[in-house]
Amino acid sequence: MSSRRSRSRQSAGSSRISDDQINDLVSKLQQLLPELRNRSSDKVSSARVLQETCNYIRNLHREVDDLSERLSVLLETTETSSAQAAIIRSLLM
Amino acid sequence: MDNQKLSTNPTSLKTRFALRFIRSLTRIKMANTPVSSMGTLRKRSQTIKLAADCSMASAVGSKRSWSRSALLKIRSRARLHAFAKEKVVTKKKKKCNRRDVGEVVIQQEVMGANELRQIVPGGESMEFLNLLKETAHYIKCLNTQVEVMQNIVDLYSPST
Numbered sequence: 132m133s134s135r136r137s138r139s140r141q142s143a144g145s146s147r148i149s150d151d152q153i154n155d156l157v158s159k160l161q162q163l164l165p166e167l168r169n170r171s172s173d174k175v176s177s178a179r180v181l182q183e184t185c186n187y188i189r190n191l192h193r194e195v196d197d198l199s200e201r202l203s204v205l206l207e208t209t210e211t212s213s214a215q216a217a218i219i220r221s222l223l224m
Numbered sequence: 225m226d227n228q229k230l231s232t233n234p235t236s237l238k239t240r241f242a243l244r245f246i247r248s249l250t251r252i253k254m255a256n257t258p259v260s261s262m263g264t265l266r267k268r269s270q271t272i273k274l275a276a277d278c279s280m281a282s283a284v285g286s287k288r289s290w291s292r293s294a295l296l297k298i299r300s301r302a303r304l305h306a307f308a309k310e311k312v313v314t315k316k317k318k319k320c321n322r323r324d325v326g327e328v329v330i331q332q333e334v335m336g337a338n339e340l341r342q343i344v345p346g347g348e349s350m351e352f353l354n355l356l357k358e359t360a361h362y363i364k365c366l367n368t369q370v371e372v373m374q375n376i377v378d379l380y381s382p383s384t
Contacts, residue, residue, distance in 0.1 A: 195277070199276065201377050
C-alpha cells in the first residue's frame with residue numbers, strides 16, 4: 132500500500148476511494164467505540180462516528196495521564212523487585 | 225485452547241508492551257531521587273506517560289504509520305531535550321495533502337476528519353482511508369495500554 136503514488140495521475144473518478152470502502156472502515160471504527168457499538172449503522176452517521184472516535188481517543192489519553200499520575204505516586208512506595216516479578220508473572224501466565 | 229483473559233502468547237502486543245513498560249518503570253524508579261514535591265511528582269508522571277507511549281509505539285514497531293510517526297516524534301524530542309540550550313528546530317515538512325486531489329479533500333472535510341488527523345500520530349499526512357485504518361489500530365493499542373497500566377496500578381497498590 133504505497134502512500135506515495137504520484138498524485139499527478141489523479142483525475143476525476145480514478146481516486147479509487149469508493150463509498151463502500153469508507154463505509155466499511157467507518158463501521159469497523161464504530162465497533163470499537165463503546166458508545167456506538169450497539170447501534171445499527173444506518174442510524175449513526177459517519178460524521179458522528181468520527182466525532183465519537185475523537186472523543187474516545189481523548190478519553191483514553193486522559194486515562195493514560197491519570198494512570199501515569201497514580202503510578203508516579205505508587206512507584207515511590209513500592210519495592211521494585213517483588214512487585215515487578217508479580218506483575219510479569221501475572222501478565223504472562 | 226482456553227482463552228480466558230490471560231494470553232499465553234509470549235509475543236502478543238500486550239506482552240511486548242508490558243515488558244518494555246515495566247523495564248522503563250524500573251529505570252525511572254532507580255534513576256530518580258525521592259519525590260518530595262508536587263512539581264517533581266508531576267514531572268515524574270509525565271516521564272511515565274512518555275515511557276508508556278514510547279513502549280507502545282516501540283512494541284508496535286515500524287509496521288504502522290502512526291507508530292513510526294510517534295517514535296520519530298519521541299526521538300526528535302529526546303534530541304531536543306538533550307540539546308536544551310541550542311534551539312534546534314527541525315521542521316520536517318512531509319508531503320502534506322496536495323490540494324489537487326479535489327475529490328479526496330472534499331470527502332475529508334465533509335466527514336470532519338481534520339480533528340482526527342490532529343489526534344492520531346502522523347495523521348496530518350495520511351490519506352483518508354489509511355487514516356481510518358490507522359485510527360482503528362491506534363484505538364486497539366490505546367486500549368491495551370490502558371489495560372496493562374491499570375493492571376500494574378492494581379498490583380502496585382497496597383492490598384486492603
